[in-house]
Each structure stands twice: as C-alpha cells, then as structure tokens.
C-alpha cells in the first residue's frame with residue numbers, strides 16, 4: 230500500500246501530483262534543489278524596478294483543455310494575456326506568427342486572404358523526394374516557401390537548436406501557426422492568460438495543502454531517494470540523471486540570459502524575436518509587458534542566448550535528434566525495469582512540453598498512482614498514456 234511518497238521536483242508536475250495524492254490521503258514530501266517552487270516557470274519581482282520577472286524565460290499559459298484551465302484558475306486569478314510577438318529581420322520589424330500582415334510586409338504587397346493563400350501556395354516547395362516533409366527545413370519550405378523560411382525560421386532555428394534545420398524534426402515547426410488573416414495571437418488556444426501573482430505563487434498555492442511537506446533547497450540524489458524508505462518515488466528530474474547518466478547524456482539546450490534594467494518602455498512589446506543569423510541572441514523579452522495591468526515605471530529586459538547544455542547547466546529544451554531518440558529508448562527500457570519509481574514531466578520523459586500538457590499529464594499520473602494504490606499494483610515507470 231502506497232502511503233508515503235517522495236516527489237523530486239517542485240515544478241508543475243511535482244506540485245499537481247502532490248496535491249492530488251495528498252487529497253487522496255497519501256503523505257507526500259516534495260523536495261527541490263532550488264530554494265523556490267515552480268521549476269523553470271519561477272517568477273520573482275525585480276527589487277530595483279518591481280517588475281515581475283520570468284526568471285527562467287517567458288511562460289505564457291495557453292490551453293484548449295477546459296479541465297486544465299479550471300484546475301489552474303482554482304489556485305490563482307488569471308489576467309487576460311495575448312501573446313503578440315514581433316520579429317526584427319534585416320533592420321525591419323515584422324508581425325509574428327507569420328500572418329497576412331507578415332506576408333504583405335515582407336513582399337511589399339497588399340494581398341487579401343485568398344490572394345495571399347494563392348501567392349504562398351505558388352511559392353511553397355514540396356520536398357524533391359516526393360514524400361511528406363521529413364525535417365524542419367522541408368516542412369518550412371512546403372508551408373511558406375523560401376523567402377519566409379530564410380527570413381524568420383532558418384537563422385532562428387539554427388541558433389535555437391545549434392544545428393542545421395535539416396537535422397531537426399518537422400514537428401518543431403508544427404508548433405507555429407501560419408495565418409491568412411491579421412490575427413497575430415501566437416496561440417490558437419481558447420484559454421490564455423497570465424497568473425496575476427506570478428507562477429511561483431500559483432504553484433505555491435497548489436502545494437499549500439495538509440499532507441504535503443515541502444523540502445526546498447534539498448538536492449535529492451537517486452541513491453538518497455532509493456534509500457529513503459518511501460513507498461514510491463516520483464522523479465521529475467532528468468531521466469538519465471536517475472541512472473547517473475551511465476549510458477551517456479541526453480542532450481539539452483540551455484539558455485544564457487543577459488539582463489538589464491531600463492527607465493521606461495524599452496522595446497514596446499513583451500517578446501521581440503531576432504531571427505537574423507548574425508545576431509547572437511534569439512529573442513529579447515521585456516518582462517513588464519507580461520503583466521500589462523501593473524504599469525511599472527521601470528523595465529527589466531532580457532536577451533536570450535541558446536547553447537548546448539553542459540553537465541552543470543540548467544536543461545531547457547530536449548534536443549531529440551536521431552541519436553538522442555536511440556539513447557532515450559535505452560533509458561526508457563531501463564526505467565521500465567525499475568520498481569518503486571515513476572518518471573514524469575518535461576525532464577522525466579525528455580519531451581518539449583507546454584505547461585498545460587504537463588498539468589494534464591500530472592493529473593492523469595496522479596490518478597494512475599491513486600488507482601494503483603487502491604488495487605495494490607506496482608505503479609508503472611511511465612504514467613502518461615503513449616509513453
């Protein structure tokens with residue numbers, strides 16, 4: 230019978246599972262090496278300007294999952310927030326994601342939707358091999374043609390992922406919309422918003438519950454977790470870290486942030502992408518615009534640089550090229566042979582997960598742990614469907 234559970238990691242995955250398990254009468258300890266909850270979603274006020282800063286990079290909440298939206302709005306007030314990103318290319322500013330405005334701007338035209346559709350269709354290039362687009366570049370060329378690919382995607386993607394876009398899966402581009410109207414909302418989702426008090430307060434509210442013990446600033450090693458006498462461990466850290474990286478390291482991109490303050494509005498929007506290959510950063514975030522209702526006088530501006538993560542760096546984006554897929558499969562086989570531990574979340578399952586998907590999977594994972602508890606079955610290593 231699972232009565233005492235250790236959850237390693239106090240991000241969304243760990244917090245949601247903890248809350249659900251505690252609600253079912255399980256005693257849960259949530260440990261995190263960092264001194265704060267919320268993982269990479271952590272927000273903190275800048276002491277100098279009072280601006281709420283997304284410390285590990287911008288997070289915008291968006292979902293089509295009404296259950297997830299109901300869940301998060303139970304724990305904090307959300308303010309309406311629409312993500313409108315701009316891009317500076319060759320010294321000019323364009324609208325993103327690629328929409329009718331972008332198309333008309335880049336080609337110097339005034340096309341209407343049907344005309345733009347036909348115009349882009351005439352430029353789009355199907356892969357020479359005759360099949361479906363097999364990589365990021367083929368997907369982009371088939372979707373938008375060479376001009377838009379070169380302006381907005383090629384340089385940005387090479388910087389963001391540190392490799393040739395031909396080596397990346399087509400699925401990365403499928404995250405981005407292409408629109409033939411003037412809608413410049415970065416997301417399609419029905420529910421979008423920003424937690425009024427920041428993500429850290431939101432996650433803290435999820436964790437605020439009898440039955441949950443929070444142990445911040447504690448680095449739990451796999452050996453420590455195994456030896457702790459827990460009925461079950463939920464590991465939200467990197468999957469390969471559980472095995473001491475003994476088959477090799479799963480590759481991640483990490484981010485370097487170059488931060489400065491400014492008196493007043495610095496760039497006029499929350500996110501300005503810089504796709505040009507000769508600009509070393511990928512984007513600049515101005516955090517006051519993530520909380521437009523606060524209207525602070527000062528500003529916190531952050532340039533974002535992407536590079537390969539070394540052993541001591543914070544892992545952000547799982548790379549998942551062919552080599553990593555093979556290594557991942559070997560680690561997943563090892564994980565399935567373990568007992569007493571389940572792997573969840575972005576790091577635990579080595580996937581590029583948005584917050585809403587993370588929360589949905591954490592809710593499902595908790596249900597699966599609760600039902601395993603009631604039947605006495607051993608919880609599986611991977612609790613999310615499809616893994």
Ligand code: UDP
Nearest residue numbers: 381382383385386389401402404405502504
């Ligand atoms: N991307 C791009 N140009 C842009 C924005 C995005 O080429 O101006 C590509 C890039 O490869 C990126 C992917 O699209 O990794 C997904 O973009 P998204 O904005 O979803 O990235 P995130 O916000 O998760 O970093």
